[in-house]
Structure formats: structure tokens, C-alpha cells
Amino acid sequence: MEAVLTEELDEEEQLVRRHRKEKKELQAKIQGMKNAVPKNDKKRRKQLIEDVAKLEAEMEQKQREELEQLKLTSKENKIDSVTVNISNLVLENQQPRISKAQKRRDKKAALEKEREERIAEAEIENLSGARHIESQKLAQILAARQLEIKQIPSDGHCMYRAIEDQLQEQDCPVTVSALRRQTAEYMQSHVEDFLPFLTNPNTGNTYTLEEFGKYCDDVVNTAAWGGQLELRALSHILETPIEVIQADAPPIVVGEEYPKNPLILVYMRHAYGLGEHYNSVTPLMNAATENCS
Structure with missing residues (x-):
């Protein structure tokens, strides 16, 4: 039984390692494909996006089937092993003695196998889950505009950090704390524009002035998550449009009324365990390389 467990662990570990290697090789291949297509060739760019999506889907399907087949084989091996053990017990008509050391080894092997199975299942979930699908869609949308996602930490300040990053790209440095303070001040001086859109989650009633004041205080002094109301306030403060791309x-x-080039954010509904998240954007790496050549 121990030999069977060890063999299964080896097979699963080899398969997971091979899958990781295949993913790295695919990403390298995709990058090469991107570098080979001029940025101004819209027709080939469009075809490239389709080809990349197809390659990723084929890789996902292939690896999922291999993992499922390995699990099926593993279960069949377990059944065969148990059957053999039962037959031996009947023939010998006695209970084999298992040492404490052997029990510890068996328990350790079983725990390791369970861990590997969880890893394999997580790999499948990441490939087919909502987060992966959303990321693929956003990558295609951004690539068509010669952009890609720039990751922002998920710490409650993500929307403000994404705005901060976009302003730095325009040589207009502003800190997150300053953006939060200015947002709260603007909202407090334009109560009638924001209060009707805020409701108490417990009662369903519109915020009182006292509750609205507490809300604005949290904007300044906590890591309260920012949303569309805060974006509206920031567009007026900066006198700049803010575009939010979603999958x-x-x-x-x-802030469409302002003539400046918009700040661009990416809204992700399935980015982290808590759900919603904002990222910034940056020019595609291969597009930047082409512009320098």
C-alpha cells in the first residue's frame, strides 16, 4: 500500500511540475507572437488575440483532462490495492502487525497526497474559475488599446492608489492620503450630490447628515474602499475624466465634461477573496519596445 501511495505522489508531483513548465513555455511563445506583430497592423493584432485565447483554452482543456485522468487512475489503484490486501488477509487468516513507525509513514504519505490533490484541484479552478475568465477578457480588451494591467495592492486603498499611479504617469504626483482628504472635503461641501446615493445597510434608509459625516470621516482616516461616488468627486477635484474598464x-x-485625457482604471469583480478591486494600466510591453525601435 505504501509503494502505491509513493508511486501516486510521484506521478502527481511530476504532472504538476510539467503543467507549470508548459504554462511558462506557452507564455514565452505568446510573448514571441506578440513581438512579431507590428502594433499598427490591426488585422493581425485582432487575429493574434484570437490565437492567444485559443492556445490558452487548449492548454486549459488538455491539463484539466490529464489531471482528471490521473485522479481516476489513482482511485482505481486504491481499489485494486485494497482488494489485494483483503485477499491476503483471508488467505493468511491473521491480522498483519503494523509498527508505529510504519503507521506514521502511512499517515504522512496520506497527508502529502491530500495536499497534492488540493493543489491539483486549485490549478484546475484557477484555469476555469471566474477570476481567470475575467482576467482573460480584460487582457483582450486592454490589448486592443495597447494597454495591460498594472497591479495595485489590495489593501482597501486600491482605487486611490490606482488614481495616484495614473497621475504619476502624467507627472502630477499626489499622495493617497491627499486624495482621500480632498475627496472627503469635496463630498462634504456638495452634500446634495452624494447623500441621496448612500443608504444605511441595516435600515435601508438614506443616510442622515450625522451618518454622512461619519462616512466622510472614514474616507479620510480609514482604509474604507472607494467606489463610484468617490470617483465622481475625484473627477471634479482633478477636473479630469476617469474611465473604468470592466470585463x-x-x-x-x-467627468466626461472635462476635456483632458482620462485617467484609466480597471475594475475587477473577482480579483481577490473579498471580491472587488481596482488596478491601474500601463502601455503594453511589446508596444513600448516597438515605439523605441
Whole structure:
């Protein structure tokens, strides 16, 4: 039984390692494909996006089937092993003695196998889950605009950090704390524009002035998550449009009345365990390389 467990662990470990290697090789291949297509060749760029999506889907399907087949084989081996052990017990008509050391080894092997199975299942979930699908869609949308996601930490300040990053790209440095303070001050001086859109989650009633004041205080002094109301306030403060790109809906633009180039954010609904998250954007690496050549 121990030999069977060890063999299964080896097979699973080899398969997971091979899958990781295949993913790295695929990403390198995709990068090479991107570098080979001029940025101004829209037709080939469009075809490239389709080809990349197809390659990733094929890789996902292949690896999922291999993992499922390995699990099926593992279960069959367990059944065969148990059957053999039972037959031996009947023939010998006695219970084999298992040492404490052997029990510890068996327990350790079983725990390791369970851990590897969880890793394999997580690999499948990451490939087919909502987060992966959303990331693929956003990558295609951004690539068509010669952009890619720039990761922002998920610490409650993500929207403000994404705005900060976009402003730095325009040589207009502003800190997150300053953005939060200015947002709260603007909202407090334009109560009628924001209060009707805030409701108490417990009662469903519109915020009182006292509750609204507490809300604005949290904007300044805590890591309270920012949303569309805060984006609206920031667009007026900066006198700049703010465009929010999302996977399953058209972009949202606030501050369209201002003539400046918009700050661009990416809204991700499935980015982390807590759900919603904002990232910034940056020019595609291969596009930047082409511009320098």
C-alpha cells in the first residue's frame, strides 16, 4: 500500500511540475507572437488575440483532462490495492502487525497526497474559475488599446492608489492620503450630490447628515474602499475624466465634461477573496519596445 501511495505522489508531483513548465513555455511563445506583430497592423493584432485565447483554452482543456485522468487512475489503484490486501488477509487468516513507525509513514504519505490533490484541484479552478475568465477578457480588451494591467495592492486603498499611479504617469504626483482628504472635503461641501446615493445597510434608509459625516470621516482616516461616488468627486477635484474598464460591461466614464485625457482604471469583480478591486494600466510591453525601435 505504501509503494502505491509513493508511486501516486510521484506521478502527481511530476504532472504538476510539467503543467507549470508548459504554462511558462506557452507564455514565452505568446510573448514571441506578440513581438512579431507590428502594433499598427490591426488585422493581425485582432487575429493574434484570437490565437492567444485559443492556445490558452487548449492548454486549459488538455491539463484539466490529464489531471482528471490521473485522479481516476489513482482511485482505481486504491481499489485494486485494497482488494489485494483483503485477499491476503483471508488467505493468511491473521491480522498483519503494523509498527508505529510504519503507521506514521502511512499517515504522512496520506497527508502529502491530500495536499497534492488540493493543489491539483486549485490549478484546475484557477484555469476555469471566474477570476481567470475575467482576467482573460480584460487582457483582450486592454490589448486592443495597447494597454495591460498594472497591479495595485489590495489593501482597501486600491482605487486611490490606482488614481495616484495614473497621475504619476502624467507627472502630477499626489499622495493617497491627499486624495482621500480632498475627496472627503469635496463630498462634504456638495452634500446634495452624494447623500441621496448612500443608504444605511441595516435600515435601508438614506443616510442622515450625522451618518454622512461619519462616512466622510472614514474616507479620510480609514482604509474604507472607494467606489463610484468617490470617483465622481475625484473627477471634479482633478477636473479630469476617469474611465473604468470592466470585463462584462462597457467602460464607465465619469467627468466626461472635462476635456483632458482620462485617467484609466480597471475594475475587477473577482480579483481577490473579498471580491472587488481596482488596478491601474500601463502601455503594453511589446508596444513600448516597438515605439523605441
